[in-house]
Amino acid sequence: MSPAHEQETRAIILEECPKVHVSLSSEVLPRIREWARMSTTLVNAYLEPVLVRYIAHLNAGLDQAGVSTGQRFLMQSNGGVMPFSAAIAGGRTVHTLLSGPAAGAQAAAHLAEDEARAGLVTLDMGGTSADIAFIEGGVPLEVTEGTIARRQIDVPALDMTSISAGGGSIAWIDGGGFLNVGPQSAGADPGPVCYGRGGTRPTVTDADLVCGFLNPEYFLGGAQVLDITAARAALTSQIAEPLKMELLEAAAGIQRIVDMRMADEVRVFAAKRGVDLTSFTLLPFGGAGAVHAVAVAQELGMRRILVPPRPGAFSALGLLCTDVVHDYVRSVLKPLAEVTPIQAEEIFAQLEHKAREELRAEGMNPGGRPLRPRARPALHRPRL
Secondary structure (H helix, E strand, O other), rough: OOOOOHHHHHHHHHOOOOOOOOOOOOHHHOOOOHHHHHHHHHHHHHHHHHHHHHHHHHHEEEEOOOOOOOOOEEEEOOEEEEHHHOOOOOOOOOHHOHHHHHHHHHHHHHHHHHHHHHHHEEEOOOOOOEEEEEEEEOOEEEEEOOOOEEEEEOOOEOOOOEOOOOOOOOEEEEEOOOEEEEEEEOOOOOHHHOOOOOOOOOOOHHHHHHOOOOOOOOOOOOOOOOOHHHHHHHHHHHHHHHHHHHHHHHHHHHHHHHHHHHHHHHHHHHHHHHHHHHHHHEEEEEHHHHHHHHHHHHHHHOOOOOOOOOOHHHHHHHHOOOOEOOOOOOOOOOOHHHOOHHHHHHHHHHHHHHHHHHHHOOOOOOOOOOOOOOOOOOOOOOOO
């Protein structure tokens, strides 16, 4: 698997268009299976310009604020961090795709150690989505293959799933006259109707407020007052009246839909991994996680809920609970039985050398760092 042709192609492209971003599959995913390589590289190419601009803006803001921490780091999907420089070089942008949910899972494993050893289900419910992860034996489960938005992305990541169930998910009535919630979201701007920022479509947060799950006078620690009158008016005109329901019935129906959607996703996730949910603890966080945790736990038969002190900032704490982590992958095109121990050691030695060189280039001491070599046979996948 020589990268020479791809590197030559990049050189030609950059000679003609010096300012473009070029992603090489030999750097993004140096392993066999053409579709996985292409799909993962495509996502990396799509994200790289966005991340480069984001990091440049963030660096400038930190410098302007006088934050001089030396090396600056970015969270990865695998639960570790990497320096800013590494995130925009060498085809690693795609490794940041699930960085937010991964930070929350790492925080749960670190700050709830006893529960993490016994078994945790994390529920990170924000404004647009709900992210779910399982932690067994004190560490989050990991995968090397996954699908996001119908794109195959085969990079190491914590084993998580995301669904469109957030506080900003919009409630609406379809052509058949049935109540739906999401996948469209009001986001943070303009946000739910009750925020008073121009939002006109009722959301899960509006339903939570009308049902009494939120205190309109004490939102964000009292920093924001919620407009319950506007929320009631939007739910009445757009949901309750068209469905010939009482206002509270309509609001409770919205809550029920989003709660059952999250519970169903957890149930399927657990079934695929052979997890007995009754022995696990539910750890909700994010802006809306704790609000819906009881209903989700009841539906799943879970008897214990652990809510962190500041659930809205819980994922941010995860950034402080992890270390620099890099993953290196290489495929060998021969049956596993034909790979001798000496050959395997040679391959691992090459990857270790690359790892140590990159750590040194990032300003870190590569000596004494744990290196965990693993061999995994590629199973034959029959065509359907």
